[in-house]
Amino acid sequence: MSAPSAVPRAVRKQQARLGLLMTAPLLLMMAVFVLFPMLNAVYYVFVDFDGLDPTPPWVGLSNFTELARDSAVWDAFGNNVIWIVLGTVAPLALGLLLALLVWDTKRSSVFYRLAFFLPYVVPPVAVAVVWSWIYAPTRGWLNRALDAVGLDSLSGGWLGDPDTALYAVLGAAIWSIFGFVFLILLSALRNVDVDQVDAARLDGANAAKRTWHVVLPQIMPVFLMVTTITLLGGFSVFDLIFIMTGGGPSNSSEVLGTYAYERAFEANRISYGTALALVIALMAIPFAVGLNRLQRRLSLEGRTA
Structure with missing residues (x-):
């Protein structure tokens, strides 16, 4: 045995x-x-390392207390909040709307998937270069289009104006990511129970009610997953702003990521930049954990329903 x-x-x-x-x-x-x-990195936030000193002095929590008093950090944080809100809501709304339109019309979605997803696979450097051309103050496509339709009064130096720089870069970011949202949500819509949608239609529910009460609850776990990815991108945004504006003009488009880079590598304050990067991560973790738990709960409820 x-x-x-x-x-x-x-x-x-x-x-x-x-x-x-x-x-x-x-x-x-x-x-x-x-x-x-x-x-x-955890070690560096408690010392004052400039990138050269092999034995940096211990400063304890001084980097964090300085962060709290740094007005530039709070200005960058405000820009991050704008980016997180608009950079999450806009691509989610646009991607969901287009996915619903393509799914509801029952048309072949191959063309739409390719057309809308293509910007997402374009490297950020290429996106930044193309949109910098579009926003160019003299020969930019946007200003020329405004001039062509008689709206030349709206023309301007989009990336050189403190009032528009952040939103101009944000427009490029939305263009580059909404296709990802569209593709994921369109795939989720293909798993929607069509019988429930048809039953709601027979009961007299209009398109808005069918979408809100029948379709969205079925794709909500996937929608939350896409929301998490997009939201976390708002915390870690760096590349487009760094390439297109460098945080300017006059720090009007500065976000926490670009400010951390500037402090760490341009001002040689490695510890200060690392402390700011750690704060960014700590701010993002609760959102990621909360949305992930909500997504898992909705997924379990969907399986047991």
Whole structure:
């Protein structure tokens, strides 16, 4: 009786060793490139490291207290809030609307998927260059289009005006991400129970009521997943602003990410920039955890319904 039971145990041990061996390279890479830099960053926020001193002095929480008193941090935080709100709501609304239109018309969506998703796969550098051309004050496509329709009074230096710089870059960001939202939500709509939609139509529900009461509840877990991705992108925004405006003019488009980079690498205040980056991460974590829990709860409710 002991021999048969010993064989599975030996097999399980062998499989466990094999699994550990197979995952060891990945675990090692995670430790070297993720875990160690994170632990190193935690150390740097408590010292005053300028990138050169091998033994930086210990300053405790001074970097964080300075962050709280830095008016530039609060200005950048305000721009982040604008970006998070508009940069989340606009692509979600646009992507959902287009997905519903394509799904409801029952037309072939291959063309729409390619056309709308293409901007998402364009590298951020290319997006920044193209939209910088569009916003150019003299020969930019946007100003020329406004002039052509008699709205030349609205023309301006979009990236050079403190009142419009942030929103101009935000427009480029919305253009580049809404296709991702559209594609994911269109895929989710294909799993909607059409019988429920038809039943609501027979009951006299109009398109808005069918969408709100029948369609959206069924795709809500996917919608929350896309919301999480888009929202977190608002916390970590950096590339488009850095390339298109550099945070200017007059810091009008500065966000926490670009300000952290500026402090760390242009002002040689590595510890201060690292502390700000850590604050950004700590602000994003509650949103990610909360939305993820809500998504999981809705998914479980959908399975048990």
